[in-house]
Amino acid sequence: MEQCRFCLEQEDPKKLISPCNCTGSQKYIHQVCLNKWQETMMKNVFTYPETFSLSQVSKCGVCKSKYIAKPYSKYWKWIKFFTPFMSIVQQYSYSIILFLIILALFSGLILITFLTNLLCILIICVAICYWKGIRPRIFATIDGIRLGFIRVGNPVAEIMSGMIISATSAITQGIFVNSRILITNYSPETGAVGFILNRRVRIVYLGIEGNLVYGIGGPVSPNSQHIIHNMDNLPQSARVADGIYIGGVLNQINHEAKCMHFLGYSGWAPYQLDGEIRAGVWQIVGVATPDDVFI
Numbered sequence: 001m002e003q004c005r006f007c008l009e010q011e012d013p014k015k016l017i018s019p020c021n022c023t024g025s026q027k028y029i030h031q032v033c034l035n036k037w038q039e040t041m042m043k044n045v046f047t048y049p050e051t052f053s054l055s056q057v058s059k060c061g062v063c064k065s066k067y068i069a070k071p072y073s074k075y076w077k078w079i080k081f082f083t084p085f086m087s088i089v090q091q092y093s094y095s096i097i098l099f100l101i102i103l104a105l106f107s108g109l110i111l112i113t114f115l116t117n118l119l120c121i122l123i124i125c126v127a128i129c130y131w132k133g134i135r136p137r138i139f140a141t142i143d144g145i146r147l148g149f150i151r152v153g154n155p156v157a158e159i160m161s162g163m164i165i166s167a168t169s170a171i172t173q174g175i176f177v178n179s180r181i182l183i184t185n186y187s188p189e190t191g192a193v194g195f196i197l198n199r200r201v202r203i204v205y206l207g208i209e210g211n212l213v214y215g216i217g218g219p220v221s222p223n224s225q226h227i228i229h230n231m232d233n234l235p236q237s238a239r240v241a242d243g244i245y246i247g248g249v250l251n252q253i254n255h256e257a258k259c260m261h262f263l264g265y266s267g268w269a270p271y272q273l274d275g276e277i278r279a280g281v282w283q284i285v286g287v288a289t290p291d292d293v294f295i
Contacts (some may be wrong), residue, residue, distance in 0.1 A: 006033035008251055019067045020060035021085030025251050034067070040221045062236070094134060097126055099124060133275050153275030155188040156284075162241030164197070164285040165273075171281060175199065175219055181266055182288050183273075184228070184240045192268040194218070195228065197293060229259045230290055243290040258294040 001010045005026050013133050016028035041057045101119055113289030122188050129135075133152045133171065159165070162181070167179045175196070185193040199216035217226060231237065268276070276282055 002028045003251055004028060004030045004033055006030070006037065006249065015112050021063045021065040022060060036223065048286065089180055098123070101126075105280050133279075137186055151267075151275040151279055152271040153278040155271070156274045156277050157184065158284050159192075159273065159277065162288055164288045165194070165277070165282045166285050167264060168280055168283055170279070174214065176266075180292075181218075181282075182228070182240070182244075182284065182293060184238075184246050184292065186273070187275060189210065189270055191270045192273040193270075194266045195262045196266060200295070215260055216263045217262035217264045220265050220267040221268075222264035224264060226262045226265060227253070227258050228262065228293055229253060231257045232295065241288045242290060244293055258290065260293055260295070 002013045002016055003010055003025065005022075006029055008026055009030075011028075011030070011272070012030065015030070017031050017034070018027050019029060019034060028045065038057050101123055105114050112216065132190075136151055163183045163186075165181050165183060166197065167176050167181075175284060180197045181194040182197055183192055183194040195215060195217035201214055218220075227236070227247065227248075227250060228244060229248075230243050231245060231248070231254060232239070232243075234245065234248035234252060237245040273282070277284070
């Protein structure tokens with residue numbers, strides 16, 4: 001029996017694949033697990049092209065070799081084609097909008113009163129949004145592609161990886177109401193990643209209530225699984241704060257280690273979390289301790 005390195009299930013080697021050059025306990029994986037991982041990464045590449053890259057979809061993150069198995073074909077072709085375009089559109093969105101408006105005005109529409117007034121209103125709205133730090137953004141979600149708006153701002157010096165932020169009364173609906181979030185990765189230029197600490201559910205497995213408690217980490221990639229633990233010597237794990245680490249070679253986690261499992265995560269685009277903090281959407285609580293994370 002061998003073990004899938006993603007879901008950690010014991011399986012007949014004939015039912016597993018070895019898609020890269022990894023050896024030992026990292027060698028085998030279910031084709032379905034690999035497909036789910038690639039689908040999640042492709043959505044991340046489409047939504048956050050400045051943070052994620054296409055190589056993360058087609059190459060193993062451990063041995064860095066290219067996957068032998070074919071990539072998940074459901075989204076691969078249009079993701080590969082549109083990602084560079086999305087990166088340009090999202091970075092220069094306001095410049096493109098203003099250019100199109102000016103082009104329309106000089107194409108004869110200025111002679112039509114109604115359309116002229118409408119375009120003037122659009123120009124004013126765009127100017128106000130730009131002044132207020134509100135930016136349009138294209139998101140890839142489970143249901144498809146949607147257009148949303150994010151607030152951006154200058155970097156906040158107090159925020160960094162390992163901090164806990166708390167939702168303010170400005171958030172009145174949705175998953176973030178009264179939430180406390182552990183920031184595990186932060187940079188003004190690449191954005192932020194975090195996990196909600198106070199949205200926890202008990203998983204029922206085959207109709208039997210299990211002992212494994214999951215946290216709803218956030219609305220991004222809700223089917224993805226993440227583990228935060230206290231093992232400082234776990235290979236390939238990353239330090240978040242003192243006594244708090246994320247990821248690593250999961251099948252080498254000590255049974256006595258403290259762990260917290262999360263489904264999905266919370267993500268912010270570049271300068272988005274900074275803008276939301278300056279707007280009073282979040283407040284900084286302080287540096288996280290193991291007691292804040294592990295139950």
